Amino acid sequence: MTLGQLSILAAALFLVGSAEVVAGPLMTAMAPDFGVPPAAIAYLPAAYGLAYAGFAIIAGPLSDRFGRKRPLQAGLLGFAALSTALAHSTNLSVAIALSALAGLCGAFVQPNSLSFVADSSSPEDVDIRTARVFVGLMSAFVITPSIAGWIADRFGWRYAYYLLALLAALAFLAVSAAFRPGRSHGGVVVSFVATHKGALATRGVVRRLAASYFWLGSVAGFGVVVADVAARKLSLSPTDAGLLAGFFGLVTIAGNLAGPMVRALLSHRALPIACFAASAGVFAFAIPATSVSQLALVGLPWAFGYGCGGPLHHARLSGMSAQFRGTINSYHASLLNLGIFSTSFLFGALAPTAIDLFYALVGGISLIGASLLAIANFAERRVATKGQGA
Known part of the structure; x- marks a missing residue:
């Protein structure tokens, strides 16, 4: 896979991430247009995540059997059309429905992008290329x-969605030009049901998929609402809240890039340590903060642990089965986005009256997932050790 192709897939994932976080700094700007409290805007990423979660388990088996390119193209084109439509919506119900439909498109984009990477990588290169x-x-x-908050303050929130639509259209054109139609990856599997059964029968996959919901979904979902979390704690403007969320994103990227090095240093311990750090970081947001710098410091463990552990978890799942890779990635994406939905829903329900309870619940759920990954690592190491002994 060329650097250009990796860059195109990175751009496709950029759109998936943008759809999850764009509403955060726009909440106070969108709420008056829809006649709702700002916290109600959290139902947009919640709807996106729920629809994504429900549809991804269909998208993955299709790519295993018929190839990666066409589903990826369909997802990007639909994303562009629906982002444009959402910018024209005039009430929250319509916006929620359009966000959910965009989630269906996202269900094609992320699993197929990750499967493209793993299909063309050796086991030694999967971690690095995934990162x-x-x-x-x-x-x-x-x-x-950062950009969405700035756009909302100067031009209106709708232009943030117009920009996403333009980027999705450009990504569609780039995928169309740079990738050949994929071949089936399903081997001898014929039926849709058999594809699912084969994926779930892969040794160790169920425990790690559960962590996709409990750990990764929770810490990623926290990132979806972190801009509004910051605004509530410190009474920040959309621009300032977006900039602070952008700083956390920068730390997340640093963790993302450091992941392969951390894994080289800590071996199998790297992923559990990163996961426990991120979970502890969510709890830390309950600590009182009186300045942006204090809140930025509080959020460091969450952002770095999330950035470091996320790609390591993705890469491990992608490498568990070549035959059922698309299906496993789709289950992973489905459960991840179900976790994002759960976190966004909790925020919408608890933020107005019980924000500390929100931190406790999300931190506790993510801690369950971190524990599952630690147990999975221990079990796999024990099997490997017995195999070497034999």
Whole structure:
């Protein structure tokens, strides 16, 4: 896979990440147009994540059987059309429906992008290439909140969605030009049901997929609302909240790029340590902060642990089965976005009256997922050790 192709896939993941975080700094700007409290805007990323979660388990088996390119093209083109339509919506119900439909498109984009990477990489290169592509996803947490908040203050929130639509259209053209139609990856598997059964029968995959919901979904979902979390704690403007969220995104990218090095240093311990750090970081947001610099310091463990552990978890799942890679990645993406939906929903329900309870619940759920990954690592190491002994 060429550097240009990796860059295109990174751009596709940038759009997926942007759809998850763009509404955060726009909440106070969108709410008056829809006649709702700002916290209600959190239902937009919640709807996106729920639809994504429900549809991804269909998108993955299709790519295993018929190739990666066409589903990826369909997702990007639909994303462009729906982002444009959302910018024209005049009430929250319509916006939520359009956000959910955009989630269906995202369900084609991320799993197929990751499967493209793993299909063309050796086991030794999967971590590194996945980390590079994930720079696109993580950079959305830097660029999108910062630009979206600035656009909302100067031009109106609708133009943030127009910009996403333009970027999706350009990504569609780039994928069309740079990739050949993929071949089937399903081997001898014929039926849709057999594809799912084969993926779930892969040794160790169920425990790691559960962590996709409990850990990665929770810490990623926290990133979706972190701009509004910051605004509530310190009474920040959309621009300032977006900039702080952008800083956290920058730390996330640093963790993303450091992941392969951390893994080289700590071996199998790298992923559990990163996961526990991110979970502890979510709890830390309950600590009182009186300045932006204090809140930025509080958020460092969450952002770096999330950035470091996320790609390592993705790469491990992608490498568990070549035959069912698309299906496993789709289950992973589905559960990840279900976790984002759960976190966004909790924020919408609890932020107005019980924000500390929100931190406790999200931190506790993510801690369950971190524990599952630690157990999975221990079990796999034990099996490997027995195999060497035999």
